[in-house]
Amino acid sequence: MSSPKYGVVAVGNALVDVIAHTTDDFIAAQHESNGMEKGAMTLIDEARAMELYSKMGPGVETSGGSAANTMAGFASFGGTGGFIGKIAQDQLGEIFQHDIRAQGLEFTTQPLVIGAATGRCMILITPDAQRTMNTFLGASVELTAEDVDQGLIASAQVTYLEGYLFDREQAKQAFIRAAEYAHEAGHRVALTLSDPFCVDRHRSDFINLVQNHIDILFANEDEIKSLFMQENLDDAVSAIGEHVEIAAITSGPNGAVIIKDGQTTKITAQPVDKVVDTTGAGDQFAAGFLYGFTEGKSMAECGKLGALAAAEVISHIGPRPEIELAVLLKDAA
Amino acid sequence: MSSPKYGVVAVGNALVDVIAHTTDDFIAAQHESNGMEKGAMTLIDEARAMELYSKMGPGVETSGGSAANTMAGFASFGGTGGFIGKIAQDQLGEIFQHDIRAQGLEFTTQPLVIGAATGRCMILITPDAQRTMNTFLGASVELTAEDVDQGLIASAQVTYLEGYLFDREQAKQAFIRAAEYAHEAGHRVALTLSDPFCVDRHRSDFINLVQNHIDILFANEDEIKSLFMQENLDDAVSAIGEHVEIAAITSGPNGAVIIKDGQTTKITAQPVDKVVDTTGAGDQFAAGFLYGFTEGKSMAECGKLGALAAAEVISHIGPRPEIELAVLLKDAA
Numbered sequence: 001m002s003s004p005k006y007g008v009v010a011v012g013n014a015l016v017d018v019i020a021h022t023t024d025d026f027i028a029a030q031h032e033s034n035g036m037e038k039g040a041m042t043l044i045d046e047a048r049a050m051e052l053y054s055k056m057g058p059g060v061e062t063s064g065g066s067a068a069n070t071m072a073g074f075a076s077f078g079g080t081g082g083f084i085g086k087i088a089q090d091q092l093g094e095i096f097q098h099d100i101r102a103q104g105l106e107f108t109t110q111p112l113v114i115g116a117a118t119g120r121c122m123i124l125i126t127p128d129a130q131r132t133m134n135t136f137l138g139a140s141v142e143l144t145a146e147d148v149d150q151g152l153i154a155s156a157q158v159t160y161l162e163g164y165l166f167d168r169e170q171a172k173q174a175f176i177r178a179a180e181y182a183h184e185a186g187h188r189v190a191l192t193l194s195d196p197f198c199v200d201r202h203r204s205d206f207i208n209l210v211q212n213h214i215d216i217l218f219a220n221e222d223e224i225k226s227l228f229m230q231e232n233l234d235d236a237v238s239a240i241g242e243h244v245e246i247a248a249i250t251s252g253p254n255g256a257v258i259i260k261d262g263q264t265t266k267i268t269a270q271p272v273d274k275v276v277d278t279t280g281a282g283d284q285f286a287a288g289f290l291y292g293f294t295e296g297k298s299m300a301e302c303g304k305l306g307a308l309a310a311a312e313v314i315s316h317i318g319p320r321p322e323i324e325l326a327v328l329l330k331d332a333a
Numbered sequence: 334m335s336s337p338k339y340g341v342v343a344v345g346n347a348l349v350d351v352i353a354h355t356t357d358d359f360i361a362a363q364h365e366s367n368g369m370e371k372g373a374m375t376l377i378d379e380a381r382a383m384e385l386y387s388k389m390g391p392g393v394e395t396s397g398g399s400a401a402n403t404m405a406g407f408a409s410f411g412g413t414g415g416f417i418g419k420i421a422q423d424q425l426g427e428i429f430q431h432d433i434r435a436q437g438l439e440f441t442t443q444p445l446v447i448g449a450a451t452g453r454c455m456i457l458i459t460p461d462a463q464r465t466m467n468t469f470l471g472a473s474v475e476l477t478a479e480d481v482d483q484g485l486i487a488s489a490q491v492t493y494l495e496g497y498l499f500d501r502e503q504a505k506q507a508f509i510r511a512a513e514y515a516h517e518a519g520h521r522v523a524l525t526l527s528d529p530f531c532v533d534r535h536r537s538d539f540i541n542l543v544q545n546h547i548d549i550l551f552a553n554e555d556e557i558k559s560l561f562m563q564e565n566l567d568d569a570v571s572a573i574g575e576h577v578e579i580a581a582i583t584s585g586p587n588g589a590v591i592i593k594d595g596q597t598t599k600i601t602a603q604p605v606d607k608v609v610d611t612t613g614a615g616d617q618f619a620a621g622f623l624y625g626f627t628e629g630k631s632m633a634e635c636g637k638l639g640a641l642a643a644a645e646v647i648s649h650i651g652p653r654p655e656i657e658l659a660v661l662l663k664d665a666a
Binding site: 018020053054056057058059060061062063072090091092095098099102103117317318320322 | 351353386387389390391392393394395396405423424425428431432435436450650651653655
């Protein structure tokens with residue numbers, strides 16, 4: 001088999017983030033009135049998005065979406081690849097498309113012509129650097145199996161799937177299709193669980209997907225516990241080890257644990273001067289890990305690259321690296 | 334005369350900034366091919382904006398526009414006021430409108446229904462923290478004298494005009510109209526010259542405006558030298574002192590000089606740990622100065638507030654304060 005053209009192709013939500021600072025009181029009031037969950041991602045419709053936006057402070061806009069953020073980090077390390085996700089034909093869609101292509105990534109998904117606007121995620125950052133997300137998925141939920149570009153998938157060592165997409169039935173079909181294309185080409189499929197509430201909403205489908213289609217699983221502690229409905233983390237971790245080739249379980253400032261073929265590798269979090277905004281920490285851990293993986297590194301090295309990228313992204317506002325990760329990596333060596 | 338409801342109402346371009354890092358080589362190549370001037374603002378049309386955007390790296394979007402940035406800083410100190418400027422009915426226009434209103438500022442200008450999109454300014458930041466701006470004015474040039482809200486202007490102690498608007502004839506008329514409304518109400522009119530090239534394009538109109546309608550003038554050294562075509566800064570400064578009540582001349586890391594009634598006050602620049610992006614330094618100096626002025630402070634105190642705001646904005650990416658300036662002011666006291 002010839003070596004694949006690309007490192008990673010991701011399938012995920014195409015979103016633009018609107019980031020604003022807020023207070024704990026604001027989150028508490030929104031929890032009361034609209035069920036906003038601090039630290040979690042809440043799905044909202046367009047009317048609610050407009051209402052929330054009108055109450056938020058001034059924002060900064062930047063391309064987001066979990067898997068797209070991972071690809072931005074992966075490309076920043078020097079990785080090559082592409083992204084599959086649905087934008088609309090509007091200004092926010094143009095911004096998303098520009099930013100993903102400006103990273104050198106291939107992006108060929110046809111935009112939605114009639115229907116919802118490009119999706120956006122309103123991210124509220126509290127003084128403790130936690131991010132609370134409110135997502136209007138917009139056009140991104142219109143991704144179907146037909147949008148999964150077989151040639152692009154087949155060209156990548158790893159196809160990376162974003163769990164958040166699971167909130168729509170046709171996106172589940174797109175996942176299965178992408179996984180089939182990747183495996184037909186003899187390549188690997190990775191999944192990030194994205195969010196404990198998302199796992200909770202689609203537990204049996206996620207378990208089916210993991211058991212039948214996933215080689216590499218990314219999750220944090222809450223997500224993996226939710227998947228197996230286990231209170232005990234160790235039990236959940238050993239359960240996942242039976243289903244996938246590699247599982248990378250992150251736990252914020254406590255670092256991460258990687259399980260491969262029954263072997264456990266502990267990863268220490270990289271210290272940062274000041275945690276400014278935790279948005280994208282998990283996405284960037286995956287970026288670093290996948291860069292190491294596609295470069296044939298050991299699990300310990302993959303984890304270290306993940307920790308490096310996560311440390312960069314939590315030290316500033318915004319979900320994508322501000323400093324070229326390839327430069328950071330060189331400096332660290 | 335009853336005391337005015339607001340501190341400052343500004344008339345300026347309604348723009349969304351697209352900020353990206355770049356190299357000196359990129360600027361040099363664009364200088365060769367398209368006349369891009371490092372450190373300056375170049376006006377571009379929509380076709381050129383699209384071409385440049387396609388060549389730029391990934392960006393971050395944030396509301397901008399010189400006078401609108403000043404108002405954001407002014408409001409961040411606790412000042413009250415409004416903004417007059419033209420957006421289109423599109424997503425970038427919604428972002429601009431949201432951000433200005435989220436600061437507690439009044440914004441009533443009717444958006445452009447048919448015609449150009451909301452204007453945007455592509456800001457390229459080089460490793461030396463300099464910003465090079467490329468502005469597609471879009472809808473913002475469609476501001477006319479009819480858009481100048483007499484009630485809003487009359488309600489403010491100071492009407493603040495952005496020199497960049499002078500690139501269109503009908504905007505010049507809007508300026509004269511705004512100045513007349515302000516003076517009829519017994520209030521003051523301030524102007525920022527914005528850019529030496531802009532001054533160069535419209536020198537005689539600027540001189541007429543300054544002589545006949547302006548009480549407070551903001552400029553940097555290059556702009557004031559350009560206005561009077563003086564090589565010598567001292568000569569230019571003494572020339573301006575004859576035309577306006579107050580002139581505030583900034584000179585980057587060397588601070589500023591304020592001339593009022595023939596008296597000169599020197600202002601020291603506030604040191605910063607690291608200059609990250611000089612975008613908005615002049616705008617924020619004006620914000621701090623105007624906040625002090627509307628609070629009845631001395632020239633020395635007004636200048637110090639200007640230096641405080643400028644120091645905040647150059648220590649991060651983006652043209653508007655990230656930290657509440659009222660809090661910064663409290664901490665400094």
